[in-house]
Amino acid sequence: MKKLLLGLFSVTLVTACQKDATTHQQQRIITTVAVKNNASKISICHHDVTTNTWQTITISIAAWPDHAGHGDVRLDDQDNDGYVPTNKCGYGQMGDCDDNNAAIHPGATEIIGDGIDQNCNGMADDLPLGGDYQGGKIAYVLKSGDPGYDANTPHGLIAAPSDQGSGIPWAPIAPFAFLGTSDALGTGAANTKKIVDYYGDGNYAAKLCADLVLNGHDDWYLPSLAELNILYVNRFAIGGFDTNTNDIPNSYWSSTESDYTSAWFKFFNFGYQTTVTKYDSYRHNVRAIRSF
Known part of the structure; x- marks a missing residue:
């Protein structure tokens, strides 16, 4: 009798386990189907034309x-x-x-x-003019027709966020020479190299820019006249320029010569530009730029 009951109990237990396993398998199948069905559904924002909602x-x-x-x-x-x-x-x-x-x-x-x-x-x-970018402030993004423009890769000018000096001469007092610097957009770096190669060490505008290491960048230069004009046009977006009409040092040097004794500068309070002897330092500030 005990053997009979034990056998019946074993059969019942095996049957229950089989049913339980079958139930779990069915649940897994149902869950998988549900996931697949949900994957084929999406939520949308729908316009009900009948209620206009x-x-x-x-x-x-x-x-x-x-x-x-x-x-x-x-x-x-x-x-x-x-x-x-x-x-x-x-x-x-x-x-x-x-x-x-x-x-x-x-x-x-x-x-x-x-x-x-x-x-x-x-x-x-x-990215707005004056926005922080690659060590300074965005001063200009090249446009079609500008030298160096590339339709696939953006290029432009970055201005240092503040001036590099005030009351600075364009060059030491002597010796003067006409170095053949340009006034065009894209020539400030070459101008700066010519000036520094000729005059060497000293406290003058191009040298201050060439020696500048700022925010991980060391390729700064004194802007050409065209590049200085861009800084003037965008001076308020870039920020930090001396534009005070009551302040004497409110002009900035370019790297562009007029002749062997004089170079171009620009007033940043009202935009007038002219030339002066290269060793004049009374009114002139320096703002370095770099290219990207």
Whole structure:
């Protein structure tokens, strides 16, 4: 009798375990199917034309093209960057202007010159004049027709955030020479090299710029006249210039000569530019720039 009961108990136990295993297997299958079914569903912000209201609904992804055609908005964050397109349902972190590219969303870093609005503020290449960049302040971004312009790679000028000196001569008192410096955009670096190569050590404008090491950059130079004019035009965005009409040292040197004894400078309070002897230091400031 005991053997019979023990056998029956064993059969019952095995049967129960088999049923339990079967139940778990069925649950796994159901869960897998559910996940697959959910993967084929997306949330959208839907415009109900009958009530003229916007509602968050779930649809089959296969039905999306029809909804897209009349202005509905996908809310499933297709690029997984944490943002969804702006929508009238007020759903999620809104503002993504390209939900197929994870590098494009509010707060993303803007890339200068590529024509793409990475940070979704409505402006492409919007690093503003005066914005911090590569050791200084953005002073200018080259445009088509400028020397050195590249449609695929942005280039431009960066100004040091403050002046490198005040009451500084263009060159030591002697000996003077005409070095053949240029007034054109893109020539300030070559001008500076010519000046420093000729005059060597000393406390003068080009040397101050050439010796400058600032925010990890050591390729600063004294701007040409055209580059100095750009600094003047954008002086308030860049900041730090002496523009006080009641302050005598409110002019800045360029690296451009007029002749062997004189060089060009510009007043930054009202924009007048003229020449003066190279060793004149009474009114002149120095602001270094570099290229990017």
